[in-house]
Amino acid sequence: MNPYIILAIAIISEVFGSSMLKVSNGFKKMLPTMGVILGMGLAFYCLSLALKTIPLGTAYAIWSGVGTALTAIVGVIVYKERLHAKKLMGLALIIGGVVVLKLSSGI
Secondary structure (H helix, E strand, O other): OOHHHHHHHHHHHHHHHHHHHHHOOOOOOHHHHHHHHHHHHHHHHHHHHHOOOOOHHHHHHHHHHHHHHHHHHHHHHOOOOOOOHHHHHHHHHHHHHHHHHHHHHOO
């Protein structure tokens, strides 16, 4: 399987796990807590598989940058968090940085 598809699965799993943190109520609600454990476990497993091919710096930058941006978007859409100019600018900078790292990696 393409390592970037595996990395995408890692990112989506991490975003899911992070989103479940919000509703786990400090790990007091069992189902969301299980979502955190499963999401984060799958995320790290897939990240480890992607690292067999993708350089560490590139993979981690993509994983953390895209994961951060997607988690912020989930916060706005699902949890009705406020979206303002500073947040948009920060997200654009994160995505821009990931793109530059990807372009510089030669992969």
